[in-house]
Amino acid sequence: MALHTSHFLTLLLLLFVAPPTSLARPLSRHRRWPPFHDLPALRSLKDSLTDLPGSSFFSTWDFSLPSPNPCLSFSGLTCSPDGRRITILSLGDSSLVGPGLAGFLPESLSSLTALTQLLLSPGIVTGSIPPRLGLLRDLRVLSLPRNRLTGPIPPSLAFLPNLHTLDLSYNQLSGFIPAHLPSVPSLRVLVLSNNLLSGHLPPVSSQLLHLDLSRNHLSGLIPSYLPPSLRYLSLSRNSMWGPINSLSPLTELAYLDLSINLFSGPVPPLLFRASLSSMHLQWNNFSGGVPVPIDHSDVISYGPGSVVDLSHNSLTGELTAVLAWVESLFLNNNHLTGPVPAEYVDSLKEGHTRMLFLQHNYLTGFPLDKGNTLPDTAAVCLSYNCMVPPIGKEACPTSAGSQLSRPSSQCPVPGGRGR
Numbered sequence: 001m002a003l004h005t006s007h008f009l010t011l012l013l014l015l016f017v018a019p020p021t022s023l024a025r026p027l028s029r030h031r032r033w034p035p036f037h038d039l040p041a042l043r044s045l046k047d048s049l050t051d052l053p054g055s056s057f058f059s060t061w062d063f064s065l066p067s068p069n070p071c072l073s074f075s076g077l078t079c080s081p082d083g084r085r086i087t088i089l090s091l092g093d094s095s096l097v098g099p100g101l102a103g104f105l106p107e108s109l110s111s112l113t114a115l116t117q118l119l120l121s122p123g124i125v126t127g128s129i130p131p132r133l134g135l136l137r138d139l140r141v142l143s144l145p146r147n148r149l150t151g152p153i154p155p156s157l158a159f160l161p162n163l164h165t166l167d168l169s170y171n172q173l174s175g176f177i178p179a180h181l182p183s184v185p186s187l188r189v190l191v192l193s194n195n196l197l198s199g200h201l202p203p204v205s206s207q208l209l210h211l212d213l214s215r216n217h218l219s220g221l222i223p224s225y226l227p228p229s230l231r232y233l234s235l236s237r238n239s240m241w242g243p244i245n246s247l248s249p250l251t252e253l254a255y256l257d258l259s260i261n262l263f264s265g266p267v268p269p270l271l272f273r274a275s276l277s278s279m280h281l282q283w284n285n286f287s288g289g290v291p292v293p294i295d296h297s298d299v300i301s302y303g304p305g306s307v308v309d310l311s312h313n314s315l316t317g318e319l320t321a322v323l324a325w326v327e328s329l330f331l332n333n334n335h336l337t338g339p340v341p342a343e344y345v346d347s348l349k350e351g352h353t354r355m356l357f358l359q360h361n362y363l364t365g366f367p368l369d370k371g372n373t374l375p376d377t378a379a380v381c382l383s384y385n386c387m388v389p390p391i392g393k394e395a396c397p398t399s400a401g402s403q404l405s406r407p408s409s410q411c412p413v414p415g416g417r418g419r
Contacts, residue, residue: 044108052099085114092121122146146170165189274301282309289317328355339365386411
């Protein structure tokens with residue numbers, strides 16, 4: 001999941017982090033520039049933040065020069081064409097691999113009213129997010145991830161009229177998600193993962209593309225409406241519950257992670273489609289069966305890199321062929337019955353499926369003829385089902401246990417009504 005998130009956010013942020021050509025050109029040292037308006041705020045920033053050992057970000061911030069113009073020499077700044085205002089402030093090593101900064105974010109940031117982007121590299125910056133950042137009416141990107149920020153998310157951020165991207169992930173923020181934050185009309189990327197946020201997910205009315213609230217303490221239901229524009233949704237590792245029928249209309253969704261929650265009910269059939277190439281629903285209370293494919297093309301259209309994880313639920317009934325061509329498929333620890341469809345074996349033989357975990361179900365057959373083998377690249381686990389598997393346990397995780405088959409007393413009687 002981390003690779004998907006990083007790649008997606010990088011593409012989106014590049015649209016807004018890369019300054020326009022006119023702003024990126026170096027300012028001439030021979031031109032006489034008007035007074036620099038934002039100098040007091042920069043002084044306050046340097047008093048509030050410091051380089052961690054190994055970082056040299058502030059080494060260029062020299063206020064001892066007579067009439068210094070930070071646009072000419074200070075790292076991390078992009079200025080307006082007239083050289084009077086800061087439009088982009090990137091605090092810390094822009095490569096995101098340096099040691100970062102320590103300290104706290106001062107209220108004086110709110111005086112940088114021409115800012116369109118405020119970016120903080122990973123470090124150990126502590127304290128709260130200044131509520132007066134809500135005064136930065138031109139702000140489009142606010143990215144403060146992987147630090148040690150605490151306290152609530154300021155409700156004032158929900159009133160930034162041009163906010164496109166908000167990333168506050170990997171901090172120690174607590175309290176509720178501000179009620180109006182997911183409804184900022186211009187908001188497209190909202191990442192609040194890996195914090196201590198609680199309460200319910202507020203209504204979402206903005207045309208979000210990317211919503212990541214994973215690894216918090218959220219509870220309650222998924223809102224009855226989510227924007228059909230969503231392409232990435234992660235609510236994993238919370239305490240949310242209830243059905244997920246409201247996800248059916250999300251036809252643009254390519255990545256879904258609801259793992260390790262308390263969701264229940266059937267998995268909507270419309271989620272079983274090739275365009276939703278990463279679906280992680282493991283460790284919930286889902287019931288019902290795997291749907292029958294709508295047509296043959298739906299069976300074979302899952303592509304390279306596709307992942308579907310429905311393990312550790314309460315799925316029942318016979319396994320259908322709808323997931324036969326997923327590259328990595330996890331259906332273990334359910335209550336599936338009957339034989340495994342031949343399409344799954346075909347996909348393994350042809351190299352489309354590379355990982356197939358079906359252990360700890362009640363499956364009765366796997367159609368691999370005696371003497372046939374699977375490619376060395378295929379990892380298949382069939383242990384603890386109602387059959388003698390035609391392959392060994394070499395690919396099985398240790399959690400599969402040592403027993404190759406279920407005791408017959410737990411298995412359906414042929415022609416009977418079940419276990």
